[in-house]
Amino acid sequence: MSARPQNKRATRRLLAAAAGLATVGALVAAMPAVASQDDDGNKGHHKDDLVKVQLLSFNDLHGNLEPPTGSSANVNEKQADGSVKTVPAGGVEYLATSLRKAREGNKFSITAAAGDMVGASPLLSGLFHDEPTIEALNGLDLDVTGVGNHEFDEGAVELARLQKGGCHPVDGCYEKGKKFKGADFPYLAANVTSEKTGKPILAPYEIWKSHGIKIGFIGVTLEGTPNIVTAEGVKGLKFHDEIETVNKYAKELEEQGVNSIVALIHEGGSPASSSYNYDCDSPAPGGGISGPIVDIAKGISPQVDALVTGHTHNAYACTIPDPAGNPRLVTSAASFGRLYTDTTLTYDRRTNDIVRASVKSANHVVSRDQPKAQDMTDLIGRWNKLAAPISNTPQGYISADINGRGATTEESPLGDLIADAQLAGTAPADKGGAQLAFMNPGGIRADLVYKASAAEGDGVVTYGEAFTVQPFTNMMNVFDLTGAQVITALQQQVSGLNLTSPKYLQVSKGLTYTLDKRKTGADRILVDTVKLNGEAIDPAKTYRVAMNEFLGGGGDGFAALGQGKNKLVGPSDLDLLNAYLAANSSAQSPLTPPAADRITVIR
Numbered sequence: 086m087s088a089r090p091q092n093k094r095a096t097r098r099l100l101a102a103a104a105g106l107a108t109v110g111a112l113v114a115a116m117p118a119v120a121s122q123d124d125d126g127n128k129g130h131h132k133d134d135l136v137k138v139q140l141l142s143f144n145d146l147h148g149n150l151e152p153p154t155g156s157s158a159n160v161n162e163k164q165a166d167g168s169v170k171t172v173p174a175g176g177v178e179y180l181a182t183s184l185r186k187a188r189e190g191n192k193f194s195i196t197a198a199a200g201d202m203v204g205a206s207p208l209l210s211g212l213f214h215d216e217p218t219i220e221a222l223n224g225l226d227l228d229v230t231g232v233g234n235h236e237f238d239e240g241a242v243e244l245a246r247l248q249k250g251g252c253h254p255v256d257g258c259y260e261k262g263k264k265f266k267g268a269d270f271p272y273l274a275a276n277v278t279s280e281k282t283g284k285p286i287l288a289p290y291e292i293w294k295s296h297g298i299k300i301g302f303i304g305v306t307l308e309g310t311p312n313i314v315t316a317e318g319v320k321g322l323k324f325h326d327e328i329e330t331v332n333k334y335a336k337e338l339e340e341q342g343v344n345s346i347v348a349l350i351h352e353g354g355s356p357a358s359s360s361y362n363y364d365c366d367s368p369a370p371g372g373g374i375s376g377p378i379v380d381i382a383k384g385i386s387p388q389v390d391a392l393v394t395g396h397t398h399n400a401y402a403c404t405i406p407d408p409a410g411n412p413r414l415v416t417s418a419a420s421f422g423r424l425y426t427d428t429t430l431t432y433d434r435r436t437n438d439i440v441r442a443s444v445k446s447a448n449h450v451v452s453r454d455q456p457k458a459q460d461m462t463d464l465i466g467r468w469n470k471l472a473a474p475i476s477n478t479p480q481g482y483i484s485a486d487i488n489g490r491g492a493t494t495e496e497s498p499l500g501d502l503i504a505d506a507q508l509a510g511t512a513p514a515d516k517g518g519a520q521l522a523f524m525n526p527g528g529i530r531a532d533l534v535y536k537a538s539a540a541e542g543d544g545v546v547t548y549g550e551a552f553t554v555q556p557f558t559n560m561m562n563v564f565d566l567t568g569a570q571v572i573t574a575l576q577q578q579v580s581g582l583n584l585t586s587p588k589y590l591q592v593s594k595g596l597t598y599t600l601d602k603r604k605t606g607a608d609r610i611l612v613d614t615v616k617l618n619g620e621a622i623d624p625a626k627t628y629r630v631a632m633n634e635f636l637g638g639g640g641d642g643f644a645a646l647g648q649g650k651n652k653l654v655g656p657s658d659l660d661l662l663n664a665y666l667a668a669n670s671s672a673q674s675p676l677t678p679p680a681a682d683r684i685t686v687i688r
Contacts, residue, residue, distance in 0.1 A: 134435045135443075136298060139191040140347065140428040141184055144199035144395030145420035147235065147530075148206025148218040150465055152176035152453060153421045155532030156491020160400070160423050160450055163360035173453050174423035177221045178465065180451045181458035184225060187427055187449070195293055197229050198222075199395035199417070200306055200351030203247065204235025205530050208476050208552035209468055214239065214253050216265050217468040223269040224460055229291045231304025231349030232274045233395060237318045238557065241277075241286050248272050248287065259471060273304025273349060276330035278323050286322065289334050292343055298432055299345065300439075301338040303331050303389075306351040307377070307396060312582060313527065315559070316638045327352060328384035335388040344438040345430070346389045353397035353417050354378040361400035361424055361448045370412045371405035379405060382415050390439040391428065392416070400424055402446045414444050424448045476549035481666025482675035483544050489529040489554060495600065495686055499533060499554065500524055500591025501679035506665030507561060507658060508593035511631040517563030517653040519631035521617060522593040523574070525641050528633065528658075529591070530556055544675050551663055558657040559633035564649025569624035572615055573645040576607035582642030590643075592683050593631075599685040614685070633658050 152158065152175050159171040188194045202222060203215035210218045222230075236244050250267025252258040258265070275289030290303045305327050311319045331348050338346055354376030356365045365373030371382075378394050382405040385392070389407075391414040398420035404412035418424040431443035469476070489499030504524045511519035531553045536543050566574075575598060579587045584606060599614040615622045622628075632646060634654075639647025655661075670676040 134433055135440065136193065136432045136434060137191070138298065138300065138430040138432050139188065139194040140391070140393075140426075140430055141187055141194065141196045142198060142393045142416060142426045142428065143180070143418040143422060143424065144351070144393070145201040145233070145398055146198070146203075146218065146222075146422050147201055147420065148203050148210030148215050149175060149421040150177045150209055150217060150221055150461075150468075151207065152179070153423070153531075154537060155486065155534045156488065157421055157423075157531065160419060161360045162450070163358065163362050169360055172450055174451050175421050176451070176453065176457075177225065177422060178457035178461040179453055179455060180422045180425065181225055181461045182455050183425055183449065183451045185458070186455075187425070193295060193298060195228050195300065196226055197302060197347065197349055197393055198227060198231070199349045199393045200231045200233025200304070201235045201395060202230055202233070204233070204238040205556050207531075207556065208549040209465070209472055211552060211556045212472050212475065213259050213468065214243065214256065215247065216253075216259065217464065219247055219265075219268050221461060221464055224458075224464065227270045228293065229270055229302045229304070229349070230272055231351055232272055232277065232287070232306045233351040234306055234310040234313050236272070236306070237310060237314050237322070240318050240320065241322060244272065245286070273302065274306070275303050275334050276305040276308065276325040276327060277310075278325065280321050280323055289330075290338060292338070292341075297434060299343050299437060300430070300432070301335075301343040301346045302349055303334045303338070303346065304349040305330050309582075312642060313640060315635050315640065327381050331389060332386045335386050339388055342437065344388075344436060345432060347391045347393060348385060348389050350378070350381065350392055350394045351396050352377050352381060353394045353399060354401065354415075355397060355399055356401045356403075359399075361419060361450070363401070365401045365403035371403055371415070374401055374403060374405070374415075378415060382413065383408065387411060387413075389413070390441065391430070391444065393426070395420075400448050402426060402428075402448050411441060413441065414446055416446055416448070418448055423451055425451060472549070476547060476552075477541065478548045479541075479545050480548055480551050480663045481546045481670040482672050483533055483535060483546055483670065484675040484677045486535050487533040487676075487678045489532050491532045492681075494681065495587075495589040496681045496684045497526070497529070497591065498678040498681045499529055500526060501594070501681055501683065502665075502676075503529065503555070503658070503662055504591045504593040505679070506662045507631050507633075509665055509668075510661035511561055511563050511655050517561075517631060517655055518629045519563050520629050521571075521596045522631040523636060523646065524591040525633070525636050525643075526589055526591060527641060528555065528557060528559070528635065530554060544672075546666055548663065551666070552659060555659045555662055557633075557635070558659045559635050560657055561631060561655035561661060562634050562637035562649070563629055563631045563653045563655065564637065564646075565627050565651045566630045566646070566649050567624065568622040568626045568628060570645045570648055571622055571628060571630065572610070572612055572624065574643050575615060576610045577643050577645060579609045580607040581644075588641050589684070594683070597683050597685070599687065601687040603687060631655075
């Protein structure tokens with residue numbers, strides 16, 4: 086695979102640096118060699134051969150063009166005295182300003198991302214199939230990104246449209262006389278192949294070139310993507326092992342003379358602290374981070390010099406030993422554009438490789454205490470004008486914040502509310518006759534915030550806010566499941582694919598059970614406590630169970646839910662949530678947060 090030509094935007098940036106470098110280069114050529122190491126003490130590397138290359142990176146933007154709200158509005162910052170301060174952060178108007186400031190004074194700067202730039206997006210982007218986000222990323226001067234699982238929410242054909250451009254095949258063009266141009270940057274999908282051809286559906290890697298500097302970027306998403314995306318979204322695709330894929334293309338890049346390689350991996354880890362500036366190299370390199378990325382990092386070839394990661398929405402910048410035992414940088418910049426990572430890569434022109442000992446990296450807050458980038462303000466305003474007739478429509482009223490994404494307990498108030506809405510909408514005999522409903526926690530993307538904005542008024546839930554909570558608009562399914570299958574599904578929350586990272590289903594009113602966290606695996610679900618409306622679930626009895634189509638396909642490791650029979654397809658989950666809000670709240674009688682008392686937890 087050949088290197089992709091630099092796009093016009095990148096070329097302009099590099100040419101601007103070239104004028105100054107030409108003069109510097111002439112002076113350097115005339116100077117005698119006087120040192121055997123650089124100013125950072127890198128022995129064996131002549132300082133005249135070393136070039137500083139800036140790598141700016143972020144991940145999991147999820148179409149959050151406007152500053153996120155609720156629990157996602159802030160980042161935690163560890164203070165010198167050990168206390169933790171919450172700092173408001175995020176919004177592409179501020180992200181653009183932060184990145185542009187960071188690039189100042191850097192002759193070579195690359196901006197990369199590690200997937201989930203789109204998908205599960207707020208209405209401002211999601212309503213328009215994420216075209217606004219692609220436009221914003223072009224404006225942010227993004228050079229390259231890997232794919233994440235959410236890039237496949239609408240399937241490979243739609244992802245290709247976001248890359249290449251063209252109006253949506255169903256909704257058409259959104260602005261008269263304007264055709265969507267697509268991404269200026271390449272999406273990389275090295276480990277995603279077509280079942281028919283066996284070849285990657287998009288480029289597996291990108292070679293960034295400038296003035297003799299060559300850095301290769303390989304992009305992969307997590308192998309388990311089919312378990313967390315609807316079956317329709319990954320139809321006709323195969324997802325391969327992250328380590329094997331990166332190692333394969335790292336070797337291919339080296340055969341082309343590219344010795345400096347960065348992997349963009351949409352899989353991540355969990356640091357021991359939620360503070361973005363936590364030192365996860367304490368007490369030992371990588372000692373403060375756990376999760377899938379640890380084993381992946383330890384398995385990826387030493388040919389790869391750094392890993393930019395994502396998916397877990399956590400923040401870290403630390404080192405994990407490569408297979409040769411040498412420290413290697415691994416970073417992640419939380420989510421929703423609240424942070425960016427600034428990494429210095431020291432490039433040796435003699436070896437065309439990164440000097441690992443000189444790699445330095447840190448996460449930085451995208452502060453809202455700075456000027457907004459006017460071009461991003463204009464972009465948001467343009468799309469908001471198109472979205473306003475739908476976005477600002479009131480759907481219901483709440484008396485206080487109803488936490489979903491921001492809840493810290495197994496059962497969330499918003500999870501209960503959504504499950505109740507799904508049950509209410511599918512309980513009538515002609516709507517499916519549902520007796521209980523399950524909601525997957527990953528499908529709840531935000532909180533319902535009481536003070537969302539001054540413009541709409543306190544407690545008002547707009548269509549835009551409801552869409553932000555449930556942006557997938559999955560269709561509802563009602564199935565026949567035996568009591569035994571219901572119990573098995575509850576056990577699969579804490580066993581099988583979910584053994585190490587439990588996924589707690591949100592349940593509708595009437596369903597209760599006890600979760601004993603002192604036990605392990607499936608035994609954590611105390612079977613004799615599983616009841617519906619006070620009566621024990623009968624393993625031999627058939628129940629009508631409502632869930633979205635993602636769970637109905639066995640998503641998130643809930644294979645038992647994929648075994649249902651006599652399926653009835655209902656309205657979308659978003660439609661049912663809005664209908665429930667309208668029927669159960671008013672300005673005079675707002676909806677109060679559910680008590681979240683259906684799951685008894687023993688710790």
